[in-house]
Amino acid sequence: MREVVVLSGKGGTGKTSIVGAFAALAQHKILADCDVDAADLHLILRPELKEKHEFWSGQTAFIDRGVCTECGLCRDVCRFQAIDNWIVDPVSCEGCGFCYHVCPVQAITMQENLAGHWFLSETRYGPLVHARLDIAQENSGKLVAMVRKQARKVAESEEASYIISDGPPGIGCPVISSLSGTDLALLVTEPSLSGIHDLERILDVCQHFGITTMVCINKYDINEDNTRRIERYCLTQGVEVAARIPFDNVITEAMVHGVPVVDYTDNGVTHELERLWKLVETRLNRKSK
Amino acid sequence: MIISVASGKGGTGKTLVATNLALSLNDVSKVQLLDCDVEEPNAHIFIEPVITRRETVSIPVPVVDEDKCTYCGLCAEICAYNAITVIKEHVLVFHELCHGCGACSYLCPERAISEQKKEIGVVESGQLGEMSFVHGKLNVGQAMAVPVIKKVKEKIEPDAIAIIDVSPGTSCPVIESIKDSDFCILVTEPTPFGLNDLVLAVETTRKLNVPCGVVINRVGIGDGRVKAYCQENNIKVLLEIPLDTTIARLYSEGLPLVTYMSSWREEFVGLYRLIQERLHEGSRSTKR
Numbered sequence: 022m023r024e025v026v027v028l029s030g031k032g033g034t035g036k037t038s039i040v041g042a043f044a045a046l047a048q049h050k051i052l053a054d055c056d057v058d059a060a061d062l063h064l065i066l067r068p069e070l071k072e073k074h075e076f077w078s079g080q081t082a083f084i085d086r087g088v089c090t091e092c093g094l095c096r097d098v099c100r101f102q103a104i105d106n107w108i109v110d111p112v113s114c115e116g117c118g119f120c121y122h123v124c125p126v127q128a129i130t131m132q133e134n135l136a137g138h139w140f141l142s143e144t145r146y147g148p149l150v151h152a153r154l155d156i157a158q159e160n161s162g163k164l165v166a167m168v169r170k171q172a173r174k175v176a177e178s179e180e181a182s183y184i185i186s187d188g189p190p191g192i193g194c195p196v197i198s199s200l201s202g203t204d205l206a207l208l209v210t211e212p213s214l215s216g217i218h219d220l221e222r223i224l225d226v227c228q229h230f231g232i233t234t235m236v237c238i239n240k241y242d243i244n245e246d247n248t249r250r251i252e253r254y255c256l257t258q259g260v261e262v263a264a265r266i267p268f269d270n271v272i273t274e275a276m277v278h279g280v281p282v283v284d285y286t287d288n289g290v291t292h293e294l295e296r297l298w299k300l301v302e303t304r305l306n307r308k309s310k
Numbered sequence: 311m312i313i314s315v316a317s318g319k320g321g322t323g324k325t326l327v328a329t330n331l332a333l334s335l336n337d338v339s340k341v342q343l344l345d346c347d348v349e350e351p352n353a354h355i356f357i358e359p360v361i362t363r364r365e366t367v368s369i370p371v372p373v374v375d376e377d378k379c380t381y382c383g384l385c386a387e388i389c390a391y392n393a394i395t396v397i398k399e400h401v402l403v404f405h406e407l408c409h410g411c412g413a414c415s416y417l418c419p420e421r422a423i424s425e426q427k428k429e430i431g432v433v434e435s436g437q438l439g440e441m442s443f444v445h446g447k448l449n450v451g452q453a454m455a456v457p458v459i460k461k462v463k464e465k466i467e468p469d470a471i472a473i474i475d476v477s478p479g480t481s482c483p484v485i486e487s488i489k490d491s492d493f494c495i496l497v498t499e500p501t502p503f504g505l506n507d508l509v510l511a512v513e514t515t516r517k518l519n520v521p522c523g524v525v526i527n528r529v530g531i532g533d534g535r536v537k538a539y540c541q542e543n544n545i546k547v548l549l550e551i552p553l554d555t556t557i558a559r560l561y562s563e564g565l566p567l568v569t570y571m572s573s574w575r576e577e578f579v580g581l582y583r584l585i586q587e588r589l590h591e592g593s594r595s596t597k598r
Contacts, residue, residue, distance in 0.1 A: 030350050032320005032478040038504065058479040059318045059510055061503040080390065100411055112485055112518075117390045117411030154481055156514050161481045162453060190320040190478050191349035194453035214564035215325065215352040222350060225450040244562040273531045276502050 022176050023305040024169075024184040026055065026200035028227075029163045030219030034209045035239040038272050039294065040187040041065035041281040044146040046298040050183040052144065054151035055199040057137065057164045062187045067279055068142030070147045076139055076152065077168060078160040080116035080131040082109045088128035095120035095129060112157050136160050139167055141175065146281075148175050162198035165189070169199070183305065192226045200227065206234045206241035206307055207263070212247035220251065224258060234260050235304060237297060241265040261304075264297035266290055312472045313585060314346075314491040314520070318507030321421065322497045323527035323551065326561060327509050327581075328475040329356040331495075334578035335471055336441045342470040345445035346487035347477040348431060350457040355564040359443035361436035367446065367461045368427035369410035369454070374401045378422035385414040385423060393512035406453065431458035435465060435577045442467065455483040463487075471582075478507075480514045494522040495548065501532035505539060512545065521592055523585065528553040546588060549581045 027036045027043075034082070037056075044052050044066055054062040082103070084095070089107050096104040099107070099120055102111035109120075121129045139152035150172040154161050172184050189195040200206055206227050210220040220236070227234045236255050241248040248265065255262050267289055275285035283291045324347075332343040345353040372385070372394065383396040393407035394414060405428055406598040415423040430452045435444040444465045446458040455477070464485075466472045476487040488494055494515045498508040508524065515522040523546040528538055530553035542546050551557065560570055568575040 029320075031352070032317075033318075033322060057505040058481045058484075059320075061319070061506055064502045064506055098412070098416065112489065115409050115411065117409060117413055118388060119411050119413035119416070122388055122413060122417055156480045156510065156517050157482075157485045159482045161479075191455075191483075192450065193349045193448060193455045193483065195481075196349075197451075197453050211562075213353045213562035215350075215561075218352060218355060219350040222450060229451040243558055248561055268532060273501055277533050279502070 022181060022184065024186065025207055025301055025305060026186040026199050026203045027207045027209060028188040028196060028200065028223055029190060029209045030192060030223030031210070031216050034211045034216060035272070036209050037061045037065065037187050038276065038282060039209055039237065040185060042283045042294040043185050044282040045283045046295060047183055047185060047302070049181050050147055050174040050185050051172050051179065051181045052147060052149040053184055053186040055150040055165045055186045055191055055195065056189040057154040057161050057168065057195065058189070060151055060153065062149070063105045063151060064279060065276065065281055066144040066146060066149055068144045070140055070142050070264045072141040073134055074139050076137045076164055077133050078163050079134045080118065080134040081114045081134055082118070082120050083109045083132050084109055085128045085130070085131050088126055090123060090126055094123050096123065110138065115159065134158065134283070137164055139164065141171065141173060148179070150175065162194040165195045165198040176258050188238055192222050196226065197230070200232050201230060203232060205301065206232045207301060208236045209239055210236060210251060211240050212238060212244040212251060214247070215249060217251055217254070221254070224260065228263050235263040235301065236260055237264045237266065238262060239266045240268040241291055242267050263300045264293050266293050312474065312491045313467065313493050313495060314474040314476050314488045315495045315497060316476035316488055316511055317478055317497045318480060318511035319423045319498065319503055322504060324497050324500050325352045325356065325475055326527065326567065327375070327495060327497050327525050328473050329353050329566055330574065331578045331581060332473045333439060333566050333568050334575045336439070338579060340440070340470040342442045342444070342467050342472045344466065344472060345475045346459045346462050347475055348446035348448045348455050348462065349477055351445045351447055353475050354443070354445055354567050357438050357443055359438045361434045361504050363435045365433050366429045367431045367433055367458045368429045369408070369457050370412060370425035371405045371408045371410060371428045372403055372414050372423045373426050373454060374403060375424065376401065378420045380420055382419065385418055388413055388417060395494055407482060408444040421454065430454060433458065433461045433465070440506045442470070456486045459486045480510050484514065485518065488520055489518050491520050493589060494520045495525055496522050497525045497527055498536055499528045499532065500526055500536045504532070505536045508536060509539065523548040523588060525551065525581070527551045535543055546584065548584045549577060
C-alpha cells in the first residue's frame with residue numbers, strides 16, 4: 022500500500038480539487054482529508070457518515086477559586102500568560118501543567134480537552150477518513166496523525182493499493198504531521214510570486230524530511246513567464262514537474278455542483294488530471310520496487 | 311487600532327487585501343503592516359520593504375546535566391508533551407516536542423536541568439516610506455508557529471493602524487494572530503469551499519469576541535451562497551473584488567493593485583471607513 026499527500030504551502034492553489042479528481046480516477050484507494058481545521062474535500066465527495074469518534078487531546082488548567090489563596094505563583098510561572106485574576110484563559114493555556122504542579126494548596130486541576138472529532142465515511146469513490154478540530158484548539162498535528170493512522174487501518178483491512186491524502190496549507194505542525202513517512206508528496210503551486218515563494222518553502226520542508234516530491238503547476242497560463250520560472254527552479258532542484266493545468270472555470274463549476282471535475286466535464290483540464298494521476302501512480306509503484 | 315485579515319480557506323486574497331489596505335491608508339494615517347502568516351509569509355513580495363532589523367525567535371528547551379541527575383524520572387513524568395524520557399541511566403530530550411514551559415527545570419529536585427535557547431524562526435522589521443513593516447518566518451522543519459507570531463505582535467505600534475495578515479485555518483496560529491484585534495476582515499470567495507471555510511472563520515472571530523466583516527474576492531465565479539449567508543447572519547459585506555484578469559496578472563507579478571489601478575485606492579480607503587463606522591456603532595450600542 023502506497024501513500025501520496027497533496028500539499029502546497031500556499032493555500033488555495035487547488036489541492037482539494039486535485040484530490041477530488043484523484044478520488045474519481047484512482048482504483049482501490051482510501052481517501053484522507055488531513056486539513057483538519059478547514060476541511061473541504063467532503064464538499065466534492067459528499068460522504069455518508071459511518072462512524073464519528075471523539076478526539077481527546079491535551080489538557081487545560083482550572084483553578085478552584087474556593088481553594089485558591091491568590092498567592093500568585095501559578096501566574097508567575099506560566100510562560101503562556103494564560104492566568105489572569107485567578108482565571109485560566111483556555112485559549113492561551115497550553116496544558117503544560119506547570120501551575121498544577123507548583124500550586125501550594127492544590128487548587129488547580131488539569132482537565133482533558135475534547136479537541137475535535139474524526140469521522141469514517143463512505144463515498145461513491147471509496148472510504149474517506151476526515152476530521153474536525155474544534156475552533157481554537159491545539160494539537161492539529163496529533164489529529165492529522167490520527168486521520169492517517171485510521172486511514173492506514175481501513176486501507177489494510179480493505180487491502181487498498183493507495184491512500185490519497187489532502188494536506189493542510191503552510192509548513193508547520195499539521196503539515197509536518199501529514200507528510201512524515203509518506204511515499205510521495207505532490208506539491209501544487211500556481212505561477213504567482215507568492216506561489217513560487219511558498220513552493221520553495223514547502224519543498225525545503227519535504228527535502229528536510231527526505232520525502233520524494235513531484236510538482237504540479239495549476240492555472241499555469243495565468244502567467245507563463247512565472248510558469249517557466251517554476252520549471253527552471255524544479256529542474257535545478259531535481260524535482261519533476263508532473264503536470265501543467267490550465268486555468269478553467271470548470272473547476273469551480275464542478276465544485277458548485279459538488280462533483281470531482283473529471284466527472285463533471287471532459288476537456289483539457291480533465292485530460293491533464295488523468296495524465297497526472299497516471300504519473301503519480303507510476304511513481305508510487307516504482308518506489309515500492 | 312488593530313485590524314486583522316483572515317479567511318479560513320487559503321488563497322482567497324488575504325495578502326491582497328492586507329497589503330492594498332495598508333498602502334491605501336498610508337496617505338491618510340500612520341500605518342503598520344504585520345505579516346503573521348509565519349509559515350508562508352508573502353506580504354513582503356508586494357511591499358518590498360527595506361529590512362532594517364532582524365531578530366531570531368527562540369524557545370527555551372531543557373538541557374540535563376547528567377552529573378547532577380539521579381534519574382528519578384520526575385521530569386519525564388511531569389512533561390505534558392512527552393519531550394523527556396528517562397531510560398535507566400539515560401535522559402533523552404526531544405526538542406521538537408518541547409513547548410518551552412519550563413516546568414522540568416523548575417521542578418527538578420537536583421537542579422540538574424538548565425535551559426538553552428533553540429532558534430525556531432526570525433522576525434524582520436523595516437520600512438516602506440512612512441509605513442512600518444514587520445514579518446515573522448518560521449524556520450523550515452519547525453512545527454511551532456505561535457511563538458514567532460507572538461514576537462511579531464510584540465512590535466505592534468499602539469499609535470498606528472496595525473494591519474495583520476493572518477495564516478489560513480482556525481487553529482492556534484490563527485487564534486494567536488486575531489486575538490486582541492479591534493476588527494477582523496474575513497476574505498472569502500463565492501464558492502462552496504469559500505463558504506464552508508467562511509462559516510468556520512466567523513465562528514472563530516465570535517469565539518474571540520472580535521467583530522468581523524467580509525470581503526468577497528473573485529466575484530463572478532461560483533454561486534450566490536456566500537452573499538446569502540452574510541445577509542442571513544447579518545454580516546456586512548465590506549468590499550467586493552471582481553474576477554479580473556488584470557488583477558490576477560498584477561497579483562501573480564507581486565505588484566500591488568492600488569499602485570497600478572489607482573481607483574482601487576479609494577475602494578480600500580472606503581473599506582477602512584466602513585470598519586470605522588461598524589466599530590463606532592458597536593461602541594454606541596454597548597454604551598446603551
